[in-house]
Amino acid sequence: MANKILKKSDSFYAVYDRKPGEDKMNTHYCPGCGHGNIHKYVAEAIDELGIQDRTIIVSPVGCSVFIYYYFDLGNIQVAHGRAPAVATALKRAHPHAIVISYQGDGDLAAIGGNNIIQAANRGEQITVVFVNNAIYGMTGGQVAPTTLVGMKSSTTPRGRAIENEGYPMKVSELIAALTAPVYVERTALWDTSSRNKAKRSIKKALKAQMEGKGFTFCEIMSPCPSGWKLTPAQSLEWMKENMGAYYKVGVLRDEIKTREPIIKEKKTVTSKEIQEVLGTDIKPSEHYPTNPEDRYKNPSMKFAGFGGQGVLSLGTMLANAAMEQGFNSSWIPSYGPEMRGGTAYCFVNISDKEIGSPTVSNPDLLVAFNRPSLEKFEGDVKPGGIIMYDSTIIDVQPTRDDVEILAVPATGIAESLGNIRCANTVMAGVYLAKTKIMAKEALIQTLPKAIKKKHLIDLNIHALEKGFEFIENN
Amino acid sequence: MAKEFIKGNEAVVKGAILAGCQSFYGYPITPASEIAEAAAKFFPSVGRVFLQAESEIAAIQMTYGAAAAGERTMTASSSPGVSLKQEGISYAASSELPVVLVDIMRAGPGLGSIAPEQSDYNQIVKGGGHGNYKLIVLAPNSAQEMCNLTMLAFELADKYRAVACVLADGYIGQMMEPVEYPEPVEMKIDKSSWALHATKETRKNLINSIYLEPAELEAHNQNLQNKFAEIEKNEIRFDEYRTDDAEYIGVAYGIMSRIMRSVVDTAREKGIKLGLVRPISLFPFPKAKLRSYRENIKGYFVTELSNGQMVDDVRLAVGELKPVRLYTRMGGYVPSIEEVFEGFEKAFIK
Ligand SMILES: Cc1ncc(C[n+]2csc(CCOP(=O)(O)OP(=O)(O)O)c2C)c(N)n1
Ligand code: SF4
Numbered sequence: 001m002a003n004k005i006l007k008k009s010d011s012f013y014a015v016y017d018r019k020p021g022e023d024k025m026n027t028h029y030c031p032g033c034g035h036g037n038i039h040k041y042v043a044e045a046i047d048e049l050g051i052q053d054r055t056i057i058v059s060p061v062g063c064s065v066f067i068y069y070y071f072d073l074g075n076i077q078v079a080h081g082r083a084p085a086v087a088t089a090l091k092r093a094h095p096h097a098i099v100i101s102y103q104g105d106g107d108l109a110a111i112g113g114n115n116i117i118q119a120a121n122r123g124e125q126i127t128v129v130f131v132n133n134a135i136y137g138m139t140g141g142q143v144a145p146t147t148l149v150g151m152k153s154s155t156t157p158r159g160r161a162i163e164n165e166g167y168p169m170k171v172s173e174l175i176a177a178l179t180a181p182v183y184v185e186r187t188a189l190w191d192t193s194s195r196n197k198a199k200r201s202i203k204k205a206l207k208a209q210m211e212g213k214g215f216t217f218c219e220i221m222s223p224c225p226s227g228w229k230l231t232p233a234q235s236l237e238w239m240k241e242n243m244g245a246y247y248k249v250g251v252l253r254d255e256i257k258t259r260e261p262i263i264k265e266k267k268t269v270t271s272k273e274i275q276e277v278l279g280t281d282i283k284p285s286e287h288y289p290t291n292p293e294d295r296y297k298n299p300s301m302k303f304a305g306f307g308g309q310g311v312l313s314l315g316t317m318l319a320n321a322a323m324e325q326g327f328n329s330s331w332i333p334s335y336g337p338e339m340r341g342g343t344a345y346c347f348v349n350i351s352d353k354e355i356g357s358p359t360v361s362n363p364d365l366l367v368a369f370n371r372p373s374l375e376k377f378e379g380d381v382k383p384g385g386i387i388m389y390d391s392t393i394i395d396v397q398p399t400r401d402d403v404e405i406l407a408v409p410a411t412g413i414a415e416s417l418g419n420i421r422c423a424n425t426v427m428a429g430v431y432l433a434k435t436k437i438m439a440k441e442a443l444i445q446t447l448p449k450a451i452k453k454k455h456l457i458d459l460n461i462h463a464l465e466k467g468f469e470f471i472e473n474n
Numbered sequence: 475m476a477k478e479f480i481k482g483n484e485a486v487v488k489g490a491i492l493a494g495c496q497s498f499y500g501y502p503i504t505p506a507s508e509i510a511e512a513a514a515k516f517f518p519s520v521g522r523v524f525l526q527a528e529s530e531i532a533a534i535q536m537t538y539g540a541a542a543a544g545e546r547t548m549t550a551s552s553s554p555g556v557s558l559k560q561e562g563i564s565y566a567a568s569s570e571l572p573v574v575l576v577d578i579m580r581a582g583p584g585l586g587s588i589a590p591e592q593s594d595y596n597q598i599v600k601g602g603g604h605g606n607y608k609l610i611v612l613a614p615n616s617a618q619e620m621c622n623l624t625m626l627a628f629e630l631a632d633k634y635r636a637v638a639c640v641l642a643d644g645y646i647g648q649m650m651e652p653v654e655y656p657e658p659v660e661m662k663i664d665k666s667s668w669a670l671h672a673t674k675e676t677r678k679n680l681i682n683s684i685y686l687e688p689a690e691l692e693a694h695n696q697n698l699q700n701k702f703a704e705i706e707k708n709e710i711r712f713d714e715y716r717t718d719d720a721e722y723i724g725v726a727y728g729i730m731s732r733i734m735r736s737v738v739d740t741a742r743e744k745g746i747k748l749g750l751v752r753p754i755s756l757f758p759f760p761k762a763k764l765r766s767y768r769e770n771i772k773g774y775f776v777t778e779l780s781n782g783q784m785v786d787d788v789r790l791a792v793g794e795l796k797p798v799r800l801y802t803r804m805g806g807y808v809p810s811i812e813e814v815f816e817g818f819e820k821a822f823i824k
Contacts, residue, residue, distance in 0.1 A: 331650040
């Protein structure tokens with residue numbers, strides 16, 4: 001366990017130029033620290049697999065935060081515990097990359113606990129090298145989720161107590177309990193033979209990643225003489241005797257041979273295809289000019305009723321058609337605290353000028369589909385405005401005498417057409433026939449955008465025509 | 475060009491794809507969820523990545539990874555989720571990663587409600603995370619701008635290697651309006667000098683935010699500050715309405731700027747010369763523009779849906795020569811034109 005890595009792999013820099021200070025040859029790790037060995041195994045595996053150019057290694061927060069001093073790989077240093085999330089996106093951006101998330105036990109099991117579980121569960125095609133030294137090394141030896149029961153640390157001065165800190169977390173077992181991971185093994189650094197297994201495990205995981213097999217996880221028990229307050233030699237003994245007794249070395253999952261690879265590739269899509277998918281290359285609509293009286297121009301409207309009566313879609317239908325006829329228009333639903341009480345409503349503005357506030361206190365038009373909304377909003381309508389209400393459903397009459405009032409049996413008419421859900425379109429017809437702010441054809445043109453189910457379009461055209469007839473006959 | 479009638483939140487997603495955004499990482503929250511839903515629908519259809527992350531903490535970190543990988547990437551959320559993103563925002567700002575964040579603000583503090591507020595101004599414009607950094611902040615007030623400013627956010631994020639935020643309120647996110655779409659953009663920027671492409675050429679690159687030597691970290695901070703100064707010089711955006719002969723200058727952004735536009739018309743009908751300056755960029759803030767009126771007007775009238783957050787920037791910009799008065803609502807209440815006008819009258823006329 002020398003802190004000097006003697007024969008350097010290609011995947012290490014020959015001289016550690018990024019490391020501050022005079023000494024550019026030795027690592028910053030304490031004598032007897034396991035990180036150096038693990039780095040060496042990672043570098044050797046990368047060399048042997050010939051993947052140096054396409055490997056990106058994610059450094060955690062912990063003693064190994066400075067991985068980028070040493071590894072001649074694509075390097076990225078990330079926030080505490082978040083390496084699996086960052087690695088997820090690196091891999092998805094570059095499916096050909098080999099992505100390694102190198103993490104300590106505080107980083108991975110404590111603060112990043114959710115991030116590692118979720119990345120594993122998604123089966124991200126990354127390799128996690130999990131250095132379990134049963135303690136927080138970098139911050140001076142505090143308790144980790146992996147600290148053994150009874151073990152002293154600077155934040156468990158009396159030793160880890162199950163009543164206070166619970167039991168040490170067996171992370172590999174947790175990961176192996178998930179379905180997605182393809183390979184999970186726990187190894188250790190306590191003697192030559194165990195160290196060889198650690199190295200083999202890393203290489204095996206990286207190879208599986210190259211083959212697109214899925215999420216691979218290498219836990220390695222590693223000494224932290226400084227945190228444990230032991231000599232390097234004592235550390236190895238202590239680790240084997242105590243950690244080895246609690247954390248069993250061995251393969252917890254290996255489905256590399258049987259798993260079907262998932263090979264992800266980025267596909268290129270042309271601008272034309274993008275516009276098609278997004279529907280952003282929009283064909284101009286037909287214009288059907290009308291000549292409304294001035295008092296009907298540039299209306300602000302409120303549509304109100306129970307959810308399901310088509311109140312919101314009546315609004316979007318009119319606003320959409322208005323847009324196609326060259327007007328400015330806006331639609332805003334009742335939203336937030338206003339939504340309570342079962343009554344849905346929306347505001348629509350149609351204007352030949354730029355629209356300021358999308359809501360107005362005093363609309364030019366109120367269309368009410370239920371009694372509560374008629375009673376609640378009729379007082380707001382601007383003098384000289386219009387109140388339309390569904391007289392099939394509402395059994396009272398508005399009390400205002402300074403507005404135009406239209407009692408429209410919209411639901412009744414819709415029922416006679418065989419579907420009460422087109423009552424809203426009946427209302428649209430009545431409104432257009434009354435005010436002439438848009439032609440019937442303008443609304444017919446827009447129906448396919450408002451009504452997703454094709455077979456309902458004819459029905460709604462009928463409903464619209466019935467609305468027009470209602471005005472012609474009254 | 476013909477237009478589509480669409481929700482602001484959905485216009486964000488179409489704008490992002492047109493801008494060449496390659497990945498979307500999000501987590502659902504009202505009133506921003508339509509963004510994640512539209513992204514889930516469209517991103518995979520055009521060969522791009524959509525992933526619902528395990529949390530907002532993870533989502534922003536995923537954009538950290540994606541931006542480091544050299545691609546245009548984004549995340550979107552609403553206020554409580556943005557609080558969680560602050561860790562990642564600070565890291566991305568320091569590592570100079572071009573990330574686009576969309577915040578559809580709702581009422582707080584705490585869980586608050588899903589109704590609109592503008593109370594994330596401080597946490598976005600002043601930097602809610604640790605350290606000395608700024609975000610580029612763009613404040614749309616229409617569905618059209620939800621699309622256009624999202625596209626601009628990608629451009630500026632890349633131009634300055636910075637985090638750019640589209641800051642809108644729930645109303646602007648939920649409102650439907652006509653949107654005319656620009657052509658798709660080809661992202662031609664060569665990022666190989668710093669990004670990780672998993673290639674021989676980019677193997678030397680390092681994405682990093684740790685600097686242990688005070689001198690080094692100070693220099694890094696200084697570089698960041700120089701960049702923010704550059705942004706302040708180049709990227710100020712605002713809109714003016716009836717300000718030419720104004721005796722009072724209204725200042726508002728987002729939904730409040732729409733209401734204020736109507737308030738200006740109301741005032742003008744009554745012979746009161748009110749005008750409106752709408753900051754489109756909140757950082758950089760149009761300080762000089764606002765200050766330029768101060769000799770000739772009687773006062774500034776700031777309206778916002780918060781306890782008064784932007785008003786601090788207005789006060790810093792214009793000084794004490796003329797009164798700066800504030801009308802605010804909180805809790806998800808969006809005032810009517812009449813209420814705001816009354817607030818104006820109380821502040822200046824009566
Ligand atoms: C958000 C955050 N919280 C706390 C810290 C402080 N911190 C740095 S390293 C570390 C513990 C790392 O321990 P571990 O992951 O076990 O790695 P080791 O140092 O033992 O290799 C902590 C808590 C931090 N950098 N960021
Ligand atoms: S504190 Fe422990 S983990 Fe950190 S370098 Fe020293 S021995 Fe290694």
